[in-house]
Amino acid sequence: MGSCLKGKSEAKKHPGAYLCDKCGAVSDKKKHVCDPSKLKKKDLEKGKKKKK
Ligand SMILES: [Zn+2]
Numbered sequence: 728m729g730s731c732l733k734g735k736s737e738a739k740k741h742p743g744a745y746l747c748d749k750c751g752a753v754s755d756k757k758k759h760v761c762d763p764s765k766l767k768k769k770d771l772e773k774g775k776k777k778k779k
Contacts, residue, residue, distance in 0.1 A: 731761035742768040 732752035737759065738744050746753050747760035757763045 730758060732759055740766055740771055742766055742771065 731747060731750060732754060734750040734752050736751075736753040738753050738755045740746065740753050744753050744755055744766045745757050745760050745763040746766050748762040748764050750761070752760050753766075754760050754763075757765075
C-alpha cells in the first residue's frame with residue numbers, strides 16, 4: 728500500500744493497463760495504483776471517461 732500515483736498516470740489507457748478507481752491514474756503495473764481495475768478493450772470503446 729501507499730504506492731499510488733495519485734492521479735498522475737504513467738501510462739496511456741489501453742487494454743491490459745490498470746486504472747485506479749480512486750484517483751484515476753493509469754499504470755501498466757498493478758502495484759502502482761491503489762484501487763486497480765484492469766482496462767479491457769470494451770471499456771475503452773465505450774467512452775474515454777468512465778464514471779461509476
Ligand atoms: Zn489511486
